[in-house]
């Protein structure tokens with residue numbers, strides 16, 4: 179049998195990266211491995227979503243007599259479970275839970291990281307077989323090791339993230355994560371059950387032709403946002419266009435596409451949602467970090483997302499993220 183040595187798994191990659199740092203403890207590599215494991219379990223379940231009539235609806239029993247959980251609760255339990263049982267995480271914050279959860283066993287209290295995540299983003303797309311995702315953010319604790327993690331560990335500015343990533347459950351399942359050293363993408367090779375490096379050193383194109391926004395809210399946006407969207411629609415060959423509008427309603431899928439192809443994603447505030455819809459800590463911060471590491475930009479329409487001082491775990495913000503030149507074009511629209 180010929181072994182393809184070009185294949186590098188997520189574990190191999192993170193361990194190799196760690197070797198460059200003599201003082202590294204391997205905790206971050208362990209945490210990323212844990213996230214990969216949970217993602218694989220969610221991948222299996224997501225791929226069964228269309229079989230819900232056969233396997234049972236949420237709240238009912240499936241054919242094996244097990245209670246069927248809603249997919250977002252299932253995903254939350256998987257990510258929480260691997261982090262709780264791993265050795266790298268002292269506590270979590272999740273979209274699915276009102277408050278942070280601190281792991282207060284002896285091993286977890288020695289862990290130097292905390293993790294925030296949205297276990298299943300784009301949940302309105304689950305029932306219609308459209309891509310959904312998981313988003314996560316990792317911080318080094320500011321509280322004392324050996325003691326329980328505190329809220330301050332979670333309420334750090336996005337700029338302090340040590341790593342951030344997402345999983346997209348799409349035509350294939352991919353895990354993308356960034357650290358200060360770069361952004362890399364791994365595709366799940368189902369034949370060996372491993373995430374393998376498929377998109378090394380991802381760079382967001384400086385500009386692109388895709389803009390992603392919910393047009394249905396157009397008349398609720400502020401004037402400068404309306405002007406920018408109109409300018410996108412008016413782009414001609416002579417002004418770098420024409421632009422294309424693409425909006426799935428799963429930020430993971432929308433931002434992933436724009437990260438690879440070049441584009442801008444916007445979820446502005448609306449008259450109905452003056453603070454925006456998306457969550458700063460486990461939706462916007464991770465994507466802002468990933469896209470900035472890849473060379474793009476992310477703001478709340480005015481200020482850099484990564485500089486916002488959070489005050490609560492489920493805080494919302496308006497969000498603009500994407501290719502550097504497109505973001506600058508938006509910023510110049512008055």
Ligand code: AHG
Nearest residue numbers: 298299300301302392427428429430
């Ligand atoms: P949810 O997980 O509740 O479906 O929210 C998805 C988020 C984000 O992923 C997406 O871009 C946005 O909400 C879509 O919101 P609109 O339907 O308001 O455009």
